[in-house]
Amino acid sequence: DGGITQSPKYLFRKEGQNVTLSCEQNLNHDAMYWYRQDPGQGLRLIYYSQIVNDFQKGDIAEGYSVSREKKESFPLTVTSAQKNPTAFYLCASSIVEAGNEKLFFGSGTQLSVL
Amino acid sequence: GEDVEQSLFLSVREGDSSVINCTYTDSSSTYLYWYKQEPGAGLQLLTYIFSNMDMKQDQRLTVLLNKKDKHLSLRIADTQTGDSAIYFCAEDTGRRALTFGSGTRLQVQP
Numbered sequence: 001d002g003g004i005t006q007s008p009k010y011l012f013r014k015e016g017q018n019v020t021l022s023c024e025q026n027l028n029h030d031a032m033y034w035y036r037q038d039p040g041q042g043l044r045l046i047y048y049s050q051i052v053n054d055f056q057k058g059d060i061a062e063g064y065s066v067s068r069e070k071k072e073s074f075p076l077t078v079t080s081a082q083k084n085p086t087a088f089y090l091c092a093s094s095i096v097e098a099g100n101e102k103l104f105f106g107s108g109t110q111l112s113v114l
Numbered sequence: 115g116e117d118v119e120q121s122l123f124l125s126v127r128e129g130d131s132s133v134i135n136c137t138y139t140d141s142s143s144t145y146l147y148w149y150k151q152e153p154g155a156g157l158q159l160l161t162y163i164f165s166n167m168d169m170k171q172d173q174r175l176t177v178l179l180n181k182k183d184k185h186l187s188l189r190i191a192d193t194q195t196g197d198s199a200i201y202f203c204a205e206d207t208g209r210r211a212l213t214f215g216s217g218t219r220l221q222v223q224p
Contacts, residue, residue, distance in 0.1 A: 004156075006156075033211055035214075040122060040216060040217075041216055042118075042120075042202065042214045042215055042216035042217050043157075043202070043214040045210075045211050048210060048211050056210065058210075058211065090156055090157070092156075092157075099144065099145075100145050100162065100164070100206075101145070101206055101212065102159055102162075103149075103157070103159065103212060104159075105156030105157045105158070106156050107154075107155050107156045108154070108155065108156050110154075
């Protein structure tokens with residue numbers, strides 16, 4: 001069954017702690033993305049990666065870090081520098097067909113601060 | 115800047131039509147999309163329209179695009195309770211990643 005898997009579903013962070021959100025895809029897509037969703041604010045782009053070993057900052061990268069060592073994996077670390085981390089985090093991968101980019105999303109991780 | 119705007123909330127009765135509106139700002143957008151998000155889940159692609167089209171129909175869904183006004187709408191015919199969700203429009207400007215609107219929460223009353 002092909003798709004994108006995010007884990008864990010729920011995550012709690014203590015003050016000063018770094019936490020890592022997992023995102024794995026078996027769709028063989030080159031591009032992967034991390035979005036943050038806050039109520040009533042839609043999706044904001046944190047980081048994206050168009051190819052293995054390369055990634056770029058999105059609109060709200062401060063306090064976050066990523067890596068892309070393998071095509072199928074794009075983990076997101078929420079560092080202690082992110083002062084307001086409580087949000088729903090969505091990972092996506094994409095494929096371009098005839099100029100049309102289609103995103104496939106994982107089921108999300110809800111991060112809360114203890 | 116890149117701002118895609120949507121109204122936050124829409125309530126309709128079961129069986130009625132729903133119309134969700136979106137305004138985008140980048141006239142160079144090539145494709146425009148509608149995604150659906152059910153509670154606690156990721157987004158699913160519903161439909162999309164190429165910028166040189168003004169209408170696309172897909173079963174109960176009709177997408178209208180007015181390029182002059184940069185206005186996109188999604189009409190859901192015969193709305194069902196299972197259609198209750200948040201609907202996002204998104205534009206592809208050809209730069210880095212899709213830009214999403216803030217989402218419209220559709221509530222369907224039985």
